[in-house]
Amino acid sequence: MTDRYHHGDLRRALIEAAVEALGETGPSALSLRAVAKRAGVSHAAPAHHFGDKAGLLTAVATEGFERLADALDRAWRTTGDFYAVGAAYVRFAIDNRPYFETMFRPELLHPDDPDLQRAEARSRAGLYRGAGDPPADGGYNPTALAAWSLVHGFAELLLAGNFPQAVADDPDAAFRAVATVTRFEVE
Amino acid sequence: MTDRYHHGDLRRALIEAAVEALGETGPSALSLRAVAKRAGVSHAAPAHHFGDKAGLLTAVATEGFERLADALDRAWRTTGDFYAVGAAYVRFAIDNRPYFETMFRPELLHPDDPDLQRAEARSRAGLYRGAGDPPADGGYNPTALAAWSLVHGFAELLLAGNFPQAVADDPDAAFRAVATVTRFEVE
DNA sequence: CGAGGAAACTTGACACTGTCAAGACGGCGG
DNA sequence: CCGCCGTCTTGACAGTGTCAAGTTTCCTCG
Structure with a gap:
């Protein structure tokens, strides 16, 4: 074999x-x-x-988005809590660092790959759930943008080592603290 | 010459x-x-x-952090507004994309370079101003973490092309909308 | 069953990359 | 005017991604 x-x-x-x-x-x-x-x-x-080096990385990124979508769906299904979905996003970034690090680097990928875009859409949908009404045609939901920005920025800064040691020591607690002081006004 | x-x-x-x-x-x-x-x-x-390719990129990143610190200081000095500092962060990322894209990639840099760390500290200080009390020894201020995460995530997702077209068309308006629905409870 | 063709993989080559050692050049202090 | 040191060049080396051509295997169809 x-x-x-x-x-x-x-x-x-x-x-x-x-x-x-x-x-x-x-x-x-x-x-x-x-x-x-x-x-x-x-x-x-x-x-x-x-085909390409970018093609291989695209395949990795696609699988990453699938896994992320699964994780977000699971978090929502088991808790029904908006913040738990955010925590799952951060957890995913930590536990699946190789995936996460390639998923958001379009210059290394084939960003127009259909499979990749499908997987991206699945992740987005899983993340937006609970952020109020879905965006109107061509528009955007500020609350969804804000929530995504918060969790994504936290994950990126954490992985890049830009946070104090105490955050790296217990990222879950740090994110809980961050979520606690943050309120999104769903309009 | x-x-x-x-x-x-x-x-x-x-x-x-x-x-x-x-x-x-x-x-x-x-x-x-x-x-x-x-x-x-x-x-x-x-x-x-x-010395290195990483050395050149470190020099670029250092200059980037200096410029970012200048921009944040200027925003705070002229407005005294916490959210204006966040808007300046996003603006910087858009206007200085080549800098911004290298500043947060430690695997391409010499992260322990003293000049780089000094410049990073300047940026951090400029960003944290207005986020309540500075962190205790070795700890962290959740509000500062949250604010940084929000603006950084917004900038990254915007530059990576993960936001709807409407956001890319007018990022300042989009960030204003995001900031409007987000409240940080300074503890 | 056995031939043909397609798919999977290998081999070899090419231009390009970062890094290093050795050498050529130029300004400066003696 | 001489020697020296920092600045830059030249040449080489191993490693990279990609492409064309060749080899091996499997599957299918007669």
């Missing part, structure tokens, strides 16, 4: 190898050849399945 | 060339050799002044 010429599910294996490598090097330093070596295939094998 | 062997202020010229290039390619695709060519020097000249 492992040393066949036809791998079986090399696409899957490459994505997993990429996530591993991303955890060690970060998305901008990812090496396609290193991913291929990790999966035990030749250096040009990834290109066959993903 | 321009074609001397000793350039005069090559360091400065390289930073400016880097910012130009960053505006076109983004920080992860920046090529040192392209920067050198743009500045009209040999391909190894940047290494002499900055």
